[in-house]
Amino acid sequence: MRRAGPAGRTVVLLALSGWLAACAGSIPRPAADQAVRAAGRSPGVTLESLSRGRALYVAKCSGCHALEAPAAHPEAFWAEHVPAMADRARLSGDEPALILRYLEAVRPQSR
Amino acid sequence: MKMRGTERNRRIAVTSMTALMAIVAAFTAGGARANARPFAYGYDSGTLPAGQHEFELWTTWRVGRNDVYSRFDHRIEYEAGVTDTLQTALYLNWSKASARDPLTGSLVSETSFGGISNEWKWKLSDPAADPVGFAAYAELTADTDEAEVELKAIVDKRIGGMILAYNATVEPEFEYDAGEIEAENVNVEHNLGLSVQVSPGFSCGVEVFEHSAYTDGKPRFAALFAGPVLHVASGRFWLTATTLIQLPALKPSVSGQRFVLDEHEKVKARILVSLPL
Numbered sequence: 493m494r495r496a497g498p499a500g501r502t503v504v505l506l507a508l509s510g511w512l513a514a515c516a517g518s519i520p521r522p523a524a525d526q527a528v529r530a531a532g533r534s535p536g537v538t539l540e541s542l543s544r545g546r547a548l549y550v551a552k553c554s555g556c557h558a559l560e561a562p563a564a565h566p567e568a569f570w571a572e573h574v575p576a577m578a579d580r581a582r583l584s585g586d587e588p589a590l591i592l593r594y595l596e597a598v599r600p601q602s603r
Numbered sequence: 604m605k606m607r608g609t610e611r612n613r614r615i616a617v618t619s620m621t622a623l624m625a626i627v628a629a630f631t632a633g634g635a636r637a638n639a640r641p642f643a644y645g646y647d648s649g650t651l652p653a654g655q656h657e658f659e660l661w662t663t664w665r666v667g668r669n670d671v672y673s674r675f676d677h678r679i680e681y682e683a684g685v686t687d688t689l690q691t692a693l694y695l696n697w698s699k700a701s702a703r704d705p706l707t708g709s710l711v712s713e714t715s716f717g718g719i720s721n722e723w724k725w726k727l728s729d730p731a732a733d734p735v736g737f738a739a740y741a742e743l744t745a746d747t748d749e750a751e752v753e754l755k756a757i758v759d760k761r762i763g764g765m766i767l768a769y770n771a772t773v774e775p776e777f778e779y780d781a782g783e784i785e786a787e788n789v790n791v792e793h794n795l796g797l798s799v800q801v802s803p804g805f806s807c808g809v810e811v812f813e814h815s816a817y818t819d820g821k822p823r824f825a826a827l828f829a830g831p832v833l834h835v836a837s838g839r840f841w842l843t844a845t846t847l848i849q850l851p852a853l854k855p856s857v858s859g860q861r862f863v864l865d866e867h868e869k870v871k872a873r874i875l876v877s878l879p880l
Contacts, residue, residue, distance in 0.1 A: 494628075512795065515727070517731060517732045517733045517734055518731050518732075518733055518761075518763070525821035529745060530661045546732075550732040551652070551687035551688065552652050552687060554649060554731065554732070555638055555649055555650055555652035555655065555684060555687065556638065556639070556651075556652065556655075557639065558766070558800075559729065559731040559732060559761070561731075569615050570844075578851050581652060582652060582653065582654050582655070583742055
C-alpha cells in the first residue's frame, strides 16, 4: 500500500483545518433585535447583558460538559436546569439570571 | 506464573474489553459531569472552571512486545481549575513491568516510581462556541535521574453530540548525568479522536495515536495505533476506556519488521476514572 508523503499529509491536515474553520460555533452571539425583544419580556436586558450571559455560559458550563445550543431545549428546560446547576458551576449573584436570559433570548422562536 | 505468549495476551485483552463493555452498558443514563474526557489518549480543549477540583485515576495496560511483556502504568491526578480557562494538575506516577529474562527464560518483574508531574492547560477557544476549540498544554515530569517536558497543541471541534480532536505533542527527554543535564531523545506524537454521543451518559468513538522518536535528530521509529474509545458518565462520575492495537509501523525500529515491538507493545488499554470532590 502506498503511503501519503509529507505533501499528502499536509493537504489532508489543511483540508481538515478548513472544514473545522468552516463550521461556525453553535452558541450564537446575541443580536440587537433579540435584545430588544428580550427587554420586552424582562426589563433591563440589554445587548451587553446578553453578551455577558453568553460569555458566562461558555466559561462556566463548558468545563463540566459539552455546551448545548440554546435551541436544543425548550425554555422550560433551561429555566429548570440553569438554577439547578448554579452551585456546581459556582455561579453567584445575577450570573444564573444572565445565562438564562441569554439562552431564552437567542432561541430561534424568540426572534 | 509462566505466560504462554502473545496469543494468550490477545485473548486476555479481548476478554477484558468485553467485560468493560458490559460495565459501560450499565451506565448509560445520566449526563456528563466534571471535566469529562471523551478520549483516553488524546485531549480535548476543556478545562475545569475556577475553583473546581477533581481526582482522576489512570491505569494503562501495555502488553506484548517481541517476547513476553506485560506492564501496568498508574497515575493519580489531582486537577484544579485556576481560572475558567486555566487549569493545573499534579500527578504521581508509577509502574510495574514483567518480561522474560532472555538468559534464564524466567519472568522478571520490576516496580518503579515514575516521578511527579505538573500539568498546565490553557483554553483559548471553545469547540462549540467558537469555530474551533484550542488549548495549549504543558506538562513537566521530574524523577531522580531524568526529566521530561511535554508540550501539546490541542485543537477540537464539537458539532452537536460529536467531537473531533487533534493533538500535536513534542516531548524532549533530559537525563541527569555526572551533574550535567543532557538532552537525550525527542518524541513527537499525533493523536486524532472522533467520539459521538449515543445517549446523555454514553459516547463512543475511535482514537488514533502515532508516536515518532528521534535521537540526535534522526528518526528511530514511528509507531501507529488505533482502537475504539468508550466514555460513560453518571452524575459527577465518569469513566473513559480505550484499547489501542498497534498497526503496521510508519517506520519500524528494526529493519524488516512490520511493528515497533522493542519500545512499544501490540496492545495498550487505558482506563480513566474520575473521583469528583
